[in-house]
Amino acid sequence: MDIIEAMGARHAVREYTDQPLDENVLKALGDAIGRANADGGLDIQLVHDNEDAFGGCPTHYGRFRNVRYCLALIGRDTDASGEALDERAGYFGERLALEAVRLGLDTGWVVLHETTGHHGRWHMGDGERMPAAIALGHGARAGRPHRSKPIEELGMLADCDATSTSSSQSDALTGAPDWFVNGLKAVQLAPSALGKQPFRFVLLDDARHAVRAEALDGVQAHIGLGIAKLHFELGAGVQVLWE
Template sequence: MDIIEAIKNRHSVRKFTDKKIDENIKKELLEVIDECNREGDLNIQLCTEEPKAFDSLMAHYGKFSNVKNYIAIVGKKGNEFNERCGYYGEKIVLKATQLGLNTCWVALTFSKVNTMCSIEKGEKLCCVIALGYGENQGVAHKSKSMDQLSKINGDMPEWFKNGMEAAMLAPTAMNQQKFQISLEGNKVSIKSLPAFYSKLDLGIVKLHFEIGAGKDNFMWA
């Protein structure tokens, strides 16, 4: 599937089967993780066959089941840390979707203490992404309207509409969609509204908009 199909097909999944992730798929995931770490100055890590992070009351409260694989989003604090985590984490999510895996962003309902990842001095574990083969493919969530999420004077260019459609499919914490995207000339600005994990969401939404709109069609303000 291409990247637009991945955006449309990706839904959050919390219950996973016992099927192991194939070594070739792991290799492809690690390649994109390495690329994201270089570009985003992050230390994202793939953890496989490791159930401890999701063996807690919090995970059961979050209705997670049989999570044995996850991506730990780790990086140096500061300099738009949460936004970078969202942007590059979602790049990996979309690659995983293309590889036939299911995912779910997890900010709170896992055990940070039991997460098997390396955190260097000055770094922070932002969140994790549950990963594997889902018991189902998840379901689409209701979205706010394009008018609620965008601000534009005059006619809406086709590329902006395409970008908004992709942004509206971006996963956000508790499906809150606390963002607004505006167009002035060919300059696009995006802001997060005060909400739980909205800076992380901003990075995810930004990536979706870029993919949908095409980076050649606009500049970020």
């Protein structure tokens, strides 16, 4: 399975078996985490072989069972809003989630509360926080595809009216290049809080592959935007210039 296939195969799983992860899988995950931390300036940590990988922290949404492994997505804010860290956690966290799927694992995104009281499952240095985590393991049952917005709601050309609705939305991508449309199709597969997909991609310049990615109003919108930007890049198959 390549990473493009992993996007289609990845579905959220919240209940896991007791089956331990193979040592080779753990090593591959560790290597991938090292690359993600280096590329994203993050401090992502793998919590493994623990009866409660969430360390007793309550989840923001959804009931998880028997999570013995997780990725703690930890880093430092680079601005006061916190949006930059959320976006990086989404982007590099999803890169790791797709790698986990390639390795034969199931995954589930989760936002945890009270992450400073975690029974030592992870460590956070001064100025660090944990926007989200990803449960890992062998699912007790298969995940199901999530609902997705049509691509006409996920993307548009720069000269289109962002407030257009109904019949005019069908024309929002008229004349859009294939790479942009393919990127939006990959974005349809991107997970997001409550499945709302609160983001939009605007084509600015076809020749330069210039795109503006926007977070809309919604729960954990900037985490979702980071996830979606990775999907867009993978689907587009070109070097995207984010503006």
